[in-house]
Amino acid sequence: MTGALKLRFNRKQLCIPYVAFLVLFVICPLLVVVYYAFTSGTGSITIENFVNFFTNTNTLGTLLYSIAISVVTTAVCLVIAYPVAYVLARSRLKKKYVLLMLFVLPMWINFTLRITALKEILSSIEGNLSAYPFLNTVTGMTYDFLPFMILPLYTSLSKLDKSLTEAAEDLGANGFTVFMRVILPLSVPGIISGVTMVLLPSMTNYVVLDMLYNSTYIMGSLIGSYFAAYDWHGGSMISLILLIIIFVITLATNRFSDDETSGRAML
């Protein structure tokens, strides 16, 4: 009996538990969220949730504020991280891997503890944290997400074929032209995956704002407040809007994507 079972054992079937898990705990929750987003508390189908979101100046303001925070944070991270990744990738140091580790090591420390550290410093400098909410939030987000920008940039810059830059130099291009015409275009996959890794979390990570006493809402805070009020329909509606934003970003960046530089998988 068991012999027959063993014979029919097939490697493909090993994925059944994981597929079942994905369906049950990833796909089903999202379907429920979509259903809840289009229903009201009484169970009738409605698009009222969305109409309210897009006609209310408060919620639209939240959307705009989230976009402002995330775009500025991403830009700041990119400006800080690109030179770091560039210098590290091109350095001839034997132990440059150790140096890279130094830059990404904070990633493994719990982010709430890191933000606590930053908060203590900022409040000893500024006195009253609530005086500069936007600046503090961008600083906090940058502090939190910088490693996620450095890593993909480093990966894509260190893979860059040195002979290409040498060829450009031999053909008479100066340093600036080589950078603009050769290095920068070739590092686009790294830039894209770094940007996607910072853009989205900085739109939703409202803990950074909370901890730095910024009382303005971002998209994530809306889900938090609907959750606190047991308003599953409102929370689902915001989740669906975020899902659409994520989907659009993923589609837009997919054609640039590069397996090896993408995602938190490189941690």
Add this chain to the structure above:
Amino acid sequence: MKIAKKVIAAAWLVLVLAFIYIPILLLAVYSFTDAVMVGGAVDGFSLHNYATLFRNEELRDMITGTVLLAVGSALIATVLGTLGAIGAFYSRKTAKGLINYANQIPVVNADVVTGFSVCVLLIVVIGIKKETFVPLVAGHVVLCSPFVYLSVLPRLRQMDNSLYEAALDLGATPAQALFKVVLPQLLPGIISGFMLAVTLSLDDYFITTYTKPSTFDTISTYVVNATKGGQTDIKTALWALSTIIFLIVVVAVVLMNVLSGKKRASEERI
């Protein structure tokens, strides 16, 4: 000109490192004092923050709870993700593509949305009690297993397929071939997937808040609540926690580098 460039480059690296490390290191220094705020009055060296951290039952429970949750969910995620990757790798192209897409959802999704959706399905719709820890563990496994899957898959691609066939030809049952031939080859991917899962779970705030029992706290949710409260004792004890975690991370990274360096050296010798 060249030297100027090098100086600017080095200065930039130092500046960014200062930005990264000054807060953590300053907090570490202050964790050894009586001060109640960074920059505040310092009354000399003191270990009372560390004493509080180890004596306070609430803090101790919170830390053990966080670690148990991380290791437990990482173990489940590692088994699921590894089996999923092996199964998907040998499946037909369409099935494989579909699994890859589904696997990618939690990776690109915002943690807030993942946590909220798991909460709505398991707690609101199905009605599982938060106190059973089922929603919490399920949420953490959702967060972690895709990354295990992603770190095992490249190993499968690198693996020599004929080894499995050879094992079967030599009389091994498929299960034996799997455990004795395939799994050992995937081990580095499985281990790094597991480590990744542990770190992701330790760092999570959002999935935890939406699915945890009200009396249970992880480091993240505890820290966020503590910063809102006025208990300076707890607040400064968390500085000590931050310092200890920092030291653990430094030691772990150094060890990892030494080990992989040795491995690389021995491989080069061969």
